[in-house]
Amino acid sequence: MTVNPKELTAVIFDMDGTMVDTESIYHIAWQELATDLGYTLDQTMLKATTGRRISDCYAIIQAALGADFPMQHFQEQWWNYWTRHVQRHGIARKAGLDQLLNLLDAHAIPKAVATSSERTEALYTLDRAGIADRFSILVTGDQIQHGKPAPDIFLLAAERLGVDAQHCLALEDSEAGVQAATAAGMTTFMVPDRIQPSLDIAERAFRVVDTLHEVHDWIVEEWLAVVVEKEEGAATTSRIERLRTEWTETSGHEWV
Structure with missing residues (x-):
């Protein structure tokens, strides 16, 4: 995939697994609850x-465990298991996140969160991770008709940012997320969390990197370098226009 950094204007972050280490907490909570109910959630199911x-996770689990699985009870109780784990262990931010957010803020680059989590869960997670005040735009899974891997959530995030989706840089950790972001036409970095991508997904992504530090460095070396060059070019043009105007006014001749 060929990307022109001159065209990028905003960054859209996935949340779970990309900015914060919460995918593992979901899996632990679901496994503990399923065990208490007499069932087992294997890694293949969790990966899916x-x-x-x-809501899509519920459907996947129900289909895998069968009609007898007490899904209503599971839906009512999993949040209690999840929050209990968070209260004991907290929510860790991913390596390089703080540095990346500081960079974007320093250069006034617009940013948003596009997470499959529902709004209540997302606000709780961002608050517990200490980054709730870093974002003014939050798009959640309960605000769209079709979840990832459909592009809906990224398209809505771009709309709320007021930018074209093709001018956004998307950051994702999951295969479903990469599918969604690339389907929206976004330049997509994949930062795998617990699961390495398949060859197909790796080829869809613009880059597959180990940490957000690498995203930070790419923005500095590729995106911002272009922005600075463009700004300096604009400044040069502006100076020339001023000289042109001054010459015409003082000499009475047109500068050609």
Whole structure:
């Protein structure tokens, strides 16, 4: 995939697994609850839920465990298991996140969150991770008709930012997220969390990197370098226009 950094204007972040280490907490909570109910959630099943809306996760789990699985009870109780784990262990921010957010803020680059989590869960997570005040735009899984891997959530985030989706840089950790972001036409960095991408997904992404530090460095070396060059070019043009005007006014001749 060829990307022109001159065209990028905003960054859209996935939340779970990309900015914060919460995918593992979901899996632990679901596994503990399923065990208490006499069932087992294996890694294949958990992988299928990664990056998806909770309603889609319910459908995946129900289909895998059968009609007898007490899904209503599962839906009512999993949040208690999840929050109990968070209260004990907290929510860790991913390596390089703070540095990246500081960079974007320093250069006034617009940013948003596009998470499959529902709004209540997302606000709780961002608050517990200490980054709720870093974002003014939050798009959640309960605000769209089709969840990841459909592009809806990224398209809505771009709309709320007031930018074209093709001018956005998307950051994702899951295969479903990469599918969604690339389907929206976004330049997509994949930062795998617990699961490495398939060859197909890796080829869809613009880059597959180990940490957000690498995203930070790319923005500095590729995106901002172009922005600075463009700004300096604009400044040069502006100076020439001023000289042109001054020459015409003082000499009475047109500068050609």
